[in-house]
Amino acid sequence: MIYKKHRRLLIFILSALLGLLSSFTIPALSNSPSPQSPLPLIPRGGPEFPNPQSLAREGQQRYNAGELEAAAKLWQSAAEAYRKMGDREGMTKSLINKSQALQDLGLYPKACNTLLQAFAIKNPNCSQTQIEQLYKTLAQQRDSLTLTQAIGLHSLGDVLRRQGLLEKSQEILQLSLSLIPESPEKSAVLLSLSNTERILGNQIRDRWDYDVVTDIIDRKSISDVLAPYQQAFNYYIAAAKVASAPPIPKIQAQLNHFQLLLETKKWWRDQTNRRIASWSRFGESKLIQRGKDFVSQLELQLNQEAQALQNQISPDLATLTPSRAAIYAQINFAESLMQSAQINQVEPLLQNALQQARTIQDKRAETYVLGYLGKLYHKQGQLNQATKLTRQALMLAQEQNINGDAREITYLWQSQLGSLLRKQGDQKGAIAAYTAAFNTLQSLRSDLNANNQDVQFDFLQEVKPVYIELVDLLLKSNLSDDELNSLIVLNPSITQNKAETQKPQKRLELARQVIESLQLAELDNFFQDPCSEPADVAVQIDNIDANAAVIYPIVLPDRLEVILSLSGKPLQEVVIPISEQEVNQTLDRLYDYLDNVTINNSARNILSTSNPDPRELKENLQTVLPTFGQIYNWLIKPFEAQLDSNQIKNLVFVLNGRLQRVPIAALYDGENYLIEKYSVALVPSLQLINPQRLERKQLKVLAAGVSEQIQVRGEFFAALVNVPKELDQIKQTFPASQKLLNQEFTAKTIEKQLKLNFPVVHLATHGLFSSNPQKNFIITGDGKSISINELSALLKEPGTTVELLVLSACETATGDERAVLGLAGMAVRSGARSTLATLWPVGDASTTKFMGEFYEHLKKPAGKQADALRNAQLSLLESLKINPPFPELKNLPPHPYYWAPYVLIGNWQ
Incomplete structure (x- = not known):
């Protein structure tokens, strides 16, 4: 096993030798370098104490120079010095500043714990319980809280957003805002609230089913399009209007507002074009025209609002004093202009930002500007100049990597260099660059998945292409054995496999391994944390x-x-x-x-x-x-x-x-x-498969289901009248099984029964799986729902070993190609080795018959789970051939809609 420190060093060495550098977007929600400047220093110190003011001042200098790890350590030392002197205010300010440096490094759990320490929380672990207790305590003390505590709450709200705890972020930020009604800090807090509301808006939008989005397009409802983001828009506008605020948060609010308008326009254009393509297949001319009218009306409105913002942003940016925040603001604006096809305005912005970065000697900011200049020239077809700038950006990022952790910058420029070299016909150089980016991402796997859900969605847009481009190049390549071996030096799961010696095998094996890694990364991304560790050997x-x-x-x-x-x-x-x-x-x-x-x-x-x-x-x-x-x-x-x-x-x-x-x-x-x-x-x-076969001896099933019509959160779910028969069949096939029907089926009864060690859990109830983990749920008999995370936690209880999870009445969200990840992840996260479910709703009676056949075949000693599934499907097929639902279908193969949605995901043994 290669430790991360050594792996980073190897990446640096290999990248330097190859002269290695991807497209990158500074996060739209960036408040970088900080929503507030580091808090003012408190003069203290004496012969018996380290001078905390000097430590804190040096921390601020290091922070301003982009040396974030050094700044965090100095602020920690300052906090310790203030604590020994009994200066609570000085300690709190130093810890808040340290937390900001940790946030900028992407170390959100550590940043959160540091802030809880600043609020005197014992044994901080950033759990929801601790956050809720802190909020309750401070809300009660609202009238006596200080400005420093308000700033600390602001920083905590940002950390919680970045960890995906959006409702908690919203609460904490609203409390912070209420404490500083007339402060210059108000603009920065409003900006943070806007960013949290924006991600909440994304969640609302992304939870809309295919048909809901289609209905909005069909009705041409601009108000429904904008509704999820209305609060974010309001906060952005308010943040930009705080008269006493410094210019940075006001401009950041305008930039993020501008970006949100552009992103909204693009999302709805893509969704509408997808519907128009479907309608075109069916000749739905009226619907096609309505879709085109909708996009035209929406874009007209959003373009007008975006142009008004742009007219405000341009002159305001020119007045900013050089700082990292000012440089990042210019990069953000440049990226937005590139997205909106205003590329002719970008170069002056980036050149000015580059000059400022060099003036204040901020290497981290400089690598971003150089990389973006490379991206600009790439778009303009100036490949030699783009390559030169990209290499410079990469080398600067690698210098940062030696003393700190700049991997999240390094992979961007490595993959951008790969794209440039490929366009210039340097296939070997492109493969080397993408391989270096791939290895950097592999070492970042767990860290990337600690980020918030909004960043995680960007992960799919920015990181997935690295894997795909590398596979594309490898499959087209004719590299020698030595060249292939040099590429995989940083991937122990491949290099340990010495069995294959033929050149085609090595090339294909490497491509296969990259695809496997992409599958793991995408599954991790789906849940925002690593679901399972892959095997060290391929x-x-x-x-x-x-x-x-x-x-x-x-x-x-x-x-x-x-x-x-x-x-x-x-x-x-x-x-x-x-x-x-x-x-x-x-x-x-x-x-x-x-x-x-x-x-x-x-x-x-x-x-x-x-x-x-x-x-x-x-x-x-x-x-x-x-x-x-x-x-x-x-x-x-x-x-x-x-x-x-x-x-x-x-x-x-x-x-x-x-x-x-x-x-x-x-x-x-x-x-x-x-x-x-x-x-x-x-x-x-x-790499996630446990090949152990399901033990058939004395197999028993925990079979729970809901047969009655039930209302959950205002929505009615139809009665599944055949569920009692389905559970009875299981009990007859496996007498040691346990039935839980209707009111007997609750989260508590499932938890209690699972302690009795059922290798198979069968849930015959309504449920849904989608690309949004928070929209994955099953219905229980007490009129409640269990989320995928809650069910996974139940199945993972100590002493519980679930081999197979069967979801007989659940479905995947319509039109959602990533919904199957919910099913796959259910097995991986819960510890169940496989999941049996359906891609679309199946008739109640048909499901009962299918499940009866499935379990009859499952109990056969020599059979596999996949064999049981196949035999059950064949039984349905044969039945449909003998007795087709309509005479007109007699001489045709049975329609797949009746029998094909059943899928087994995971271990098939």
Whole structure:
């Protein structure tokens, strides 16, 4: 194992040798370097004490110079000196300043604990309990709190936002604001409140289902678009109007307001274009026109507001005194101008910022400005100049890395250099640059996931391309063995695998390992913390199941590549000459015809009516079968001979992007569905698989369900009348099982029963999984809901070992390709080795029949979980063939909507 310190040093050495540098956005919510300047010093000291004023002054000097770790240590020493002198006020100010330096370093838990220490909290751990108690205590003492405490609360509110505790951040910041009604600090606190409200607005917007967004577009409701952000807009405007405030927070408020308008415009344009593409497939000319009118009206309004802000920002920026905050403000504005296609105004801004950074000798700020100048020249096609500036930015970042931790800067410039070198035809240099960025990200994995949810979403936009670009380059490369070995020196999970010696195997193995790492990073990102530690050695299918094949589809801009892993064989690849756009259009078309609730002729809408039209369903089937056939030709057909000759029985898919919402079992070869020949399972990553087989002897199930109509938070959930029968079947199959029906099924009863060690937990109740972890829930019989985090915590209780979690009436959010991550993460986070669930709602009676078959096959000693799933699906298929729901479907394959949504995620053994 390579320790992080040594790994960073190796990254530095390799990067320096290769001359290595990504696009980066200074966070829109940045209050950098601080919402407030370091608090004023208190003159103290004497012969018997270190001079805390000198320590604090030096801390401020180091902070202003960008030496954040040194500043934090000096402020800690100052706080200790003040404490020994009995000066509580001086200690508090020093700790608040130390916390700000820790925040700027991204060390949010430490920053939070430091602030709690400043408020005299014993044994601080930044738990919600401690935060709630602090808020309660200070709210009661509101009239006696000092300005210093108000500033401390402001800083705490920022830390809580960055840790994703948005409601707590909101409360703490509102308390801080109430303590400083006429202070110059008011603008900075309003800015922080705006930033918190902005992320809360993102959460509201991102929780809207596909059909809710479609309805807003259809109604052309600008007010609904802006509603989630109205409070943020109000606070931004108020922050910019505080007369007594210093200029920095006022300009930051204007910049963040400006960025929010641009982001809102882009989000709704993308969402509307996605709907227009669907409507175009169905010739919905009226809807298409409404969508175009909506975008036009929205952009007209937002453009007018953005232009008014821009007219205020430009002259105000020119008056700022050089400082890190002023430099970052100029970078933020430059980035916004690039996003809004006003690129001709960017260079003067960045050149001025660069001169200021050099004047105040702030190396950290200088590396950002140089990197952004590189990005600007990249956009303008001036590749040589862009490369030169990017290298300079990278070297400065690496200098910072030796004495501190600047990895979050380093990977940006490494990947930007990779992009530049690739455009200039230097494939080897580009691979080296992206590999260095990849290794930097690997060492940052746990730290990145300590950031807040807003930063985490940027992680997908900025970090995922590093993985994809590296895989793209590797798969196209013709590097020698020595060159490949030099690239993987920083990845012990690959270098320890010495078995493969053939050049194609090494190239493909490295590409496969990067894709596995992307899967892990995306799963971590989904939950904002590392779900599970991967194995140190690259996991091979040989070690898990000799009769299984693992298939990795990799969607790249100009092609689809599929990697096949067979036991005891070198990795194989096939290249499908189809663009990412064509792949996504095919997958979107399939979704539209299967599960899109906003499309009249989707299978979901046809079958949800009280009297389905068999002709519509027949037409729908005849449309989706060729699409399932096309995906089969991509993923399976090229490997048919190898699968047959190696007697493969189980196909395991590692999926990403829109492929995650495809019911893989329904891939169609022109005569049969895939499930008719193979068992099928999905895994987020082989590195997360525990290959231990489910022990069949004396298997028992904790089976809980809700059969009655139930109301939760004002929403009614339909009765599942067949649930009692479903639970009875489980009890008959496994007599040692325990049933919990309706009111018996609560979070407390589940917690109590789990202590009796049930290897299988079966929940027959309504639930939803989406790309937003906070929108993942299941309904309990007492009219409450259990979130994915709460359920995971229950399943992880000491002494609890859950092998299989079955969610028989839950569904994934419509139109949400990342929703399957909720299912995958459920297993990983809870400790359950696998999860069985459905991609869309399935009929109550059909589910009961399916589950009965599944458990009958699960109890067979020699079978696998994937075999039990396959046999249950085959049973439904055969039943539908013999007794089709409509005579018109008699000579056609059974429609996948009836039987294909069931997916097994995780261990298939």
